[in-house]
Amino acid sequence: TCAFAGQKKVLAAYEEAVKCGYSGARAGRLHTPHGVFDTPMFMPVGTQATVKAVSPRELKEMGAQIILSNTYHLYLRPGTELVAEAGGLHRFMDWDGGILTDSGGFQVFSLGPLRKITEEGAAFRSHIDGSTQFLSPEIAIKAQMNLGADIIMAFDECIPYPAEYQYAKLSTERTTRWAERSQKAHTRSGQALFAIVQGGMYQDLRRVSANDLVSLDFPGYGIGGLSVGEPKPVMYEMLEQTVPLLPENKPRYLMGVGTPDCLVEAVRYGIDMFDCVFPTRVARNGTAMTKSGRLVVKNAAYAKDFLPIDENCGCYACQNFSRAYIRHLLKADEIFGLRLTTIHNLYFLLDFTKKMRQAILEDRFLSFREEFLAQYCK
């Protein structure tokens, strides 16, 4: 293995356990102040310091290792200084596993009505109260040091899709300068700062972005600017161009992805970490994720279906409740219904990454991928 633990300063040290033949898939272990975690891994999204509808105890029970929170949201409400006064995000939300915070680079553009981007940073209006706000690399890093996550992200611009080549080029170059400013502003030891590769959907810009950020020597790399509505083949093409340029012995984090078919493809290209709102979001409108695709448990077809969502699933919902019961709760607007679909969807994705890791360790990942894709209908 190419253990990274040797270097003192790096906290998100990455030990690659084994490479899978004929693909970039790898099973690794990520060292953080809150534990050593297995990759490939899915990180449940807890945007506002809670993974919607489930408790930290339930997250632990279903095997969550690292969860994601958003600087943009916590900066606006309740404020990152307040979270620091509360003892940091782990204490505030009573989560003793790993936490990764996104820097706000995406949320500013996807949530707040954007005012202006300059070399200095991004001015925007809060989606909460319309107040004028400003984020820069320095402000975003300070906010994340206050939150105290184990892994924090450089402040970047997530280039919209589609984007003109010239705009993608200028924005990517600025994101690299912002990454350098993020590095300089990051003074909290015991916390790993990951850079974020941009480049839009342009192969040459992706390669320049990756090479420039690698030469700045970060302990890990996010791949940004993807899962923004582009066709999946385009996303995979960008991965094929980008991942090989990133150091083998450092973690790669594909931001905002996603569904099991995307996870298995991205793992093949050598991605280690994922996050997405998809499993928790679709759960709240009554859709369950299964290895054959989506099951809209709210549909009338399940009114008298006394089987669990998935008979082979080990989650609390599938072990104890039927589709008929969960459908009844959803139709009756009972909160417990959303909790059960959320628990199932998170367990499904967490268990799916565990199965991928096992397949890699047993050197049968490519057949695992074939079998999965054959039965999964997107």
Ligand SMILES: CC1(C)O[C@H]2[C@@H](O1)[C@@]1(COC(C)(C)O1)O[C@@H]2CNc1nc2cc3nc(N)[nH]c(=O)c3cc2[nH]1
């Ligand atoms: C806005 C919301 C809730 O986040 C989801 C989902 O909607 C949605 C909207 O449209 C689809 C594609 C269907 O997925 O895109 C989000 C998932 N994709 C994604 N998350 C990202 C986060 C990121 N963070 C940073 N700092 N930089 C990035 O470049 C970045 C890129 C990302 N791409």
Ligand SMILES: [Zn+2]
């Ligand atoms: Zn289940």
